[in-house]
Amino acid sequence: MELRQIIYFIEVAKKEHVTEAADKLHVAQSAVSRQIANLEAELGVQLFIRQGRNVKLTAIGQIFLQHMEQAVHVIEHAKQVIEEYMDPERGIIRLGFTSSMAAYILPNVISAFCEKYPNVQFRLSQGSHHEMQEKLVSGEINMALLGPVPTKSSSLDGTILFHENMVALLPENHPLACKESIQLDQLRAEKFILFPEGFVLRDIVVQACRQLGFSPDISFEGEELEAIKGLVAAGLGISLVPEITLVDGQIRSAAKVPVKDPEVRRTVGVIIPVDRQLLPTEKLFYDFLKEFFKRLKRYQY
Known part of the structure; x- marks a missing residue:
């Protein structure tokens, strides 16, 4: 099984169309079809049901997709760790936030952080309180700003920044x-x-x-x-x-x-996963967050 096959498989599963997946991947349709066929032959199962020009995941294909998306997250995480250990001040922070963070908290914190670390990039993801927790558990993001801070999750570690x-x-x-x-x-x-x-x-x-x-x-x-x-x-x-x-x-x-x-x-704070470490640049931002709000006495009791 090759990484290329996994990437092709995930894209076809998302698009439910081989040609559209090939266009997104900037490769020939025949190349995508061949790699999917090779993957199915290696696994000995049918991953897709062909429906004219479209395709649908089989039941086993849906299970395989869940595991492969997690695998790709792990690979991307490993690559990013290596890059950021070389220079944590030039890394990428994938940060989630809820709507109540958007107007004031998020822009002010990021602005202050970027004054100190101008070469760091942010990939922002907005969603509901529940969606942020799901994205953390799945590995899509490693950190989220939200309120209130969850207190009963065994998979998430929450830090209260202010009340x-x-x-x-x-x-x-x-x-x-x-x-x-x-x-x-x-x-x-x-x-x-x-x-x-x-x-x-x-x-x-x-x-x-x-x-x-x-x-x-x-x-x-x-x-x-x-x-x-x-x-x-x-x-x-x-x-x-x-x-x-x-x-x-x-x-x-x-x-x-x-x-x-x-x-x-309500409490307002940041949550991170329990089962994996923050990337170096994320750790930089995490520590900055705690210090930033510690200095703002008006947010404390």
Whole structure:
């Protein structure tokens, strides 16, 4: 089995079309077909079902794909380790992040890091809280910024960088919009605008409300913070969002109000895999992250 065969196999599996895979690989279609046939002959199994011009993975082909993708990640990781040991300040960092990190935390941290290490490159991957954990376990990335920091995973190691409050986001003409702070129970009768089920920021709000004996009346759901802000600004409901997402600039037609009694909080931090070491450049960034937030006293208790 050759690495070239594995790469051809993975590309055909993704495209489900030999010609399109060959075009992506910049090789002749006949070369791809021949290598796939050789691979199937060596393994003694059929990896694809031919359906006219398209192909579909067989059941055993799907299993083989999972293992081969992991194998390619291991090979790429090994190559990168060797390159970065020669010069950690010129390596690549594959960093995942959730949407609440995008507007303020991520750009400020990367900007500060690049001032010190201008030759480091970043490959960024955005997704949900759950997706970031899956990508770490699969080896697609080695580090992710998110909140809250997972505490019950045996395969991930989380480091808390700071704690932050969730604040109420209200339409500017709301009766509570001018208050210095409000109690969460004062929002009991409100229409809530939250992330969909499966999003951890939704879970934080729902759990806080249930601790006070009520379930929030959710009128709208949105997968992006900007959409949630816009719906609140339009007067369609209220929301609770991480305070850090409202740091920069004015909130159009909306007001943020601190929530007291109880405070609704989350941890924010970085997660890395337990079963493999960070690459030298990633370790450089990981240590920088911890020192960066340690210096920002306003994010600490």
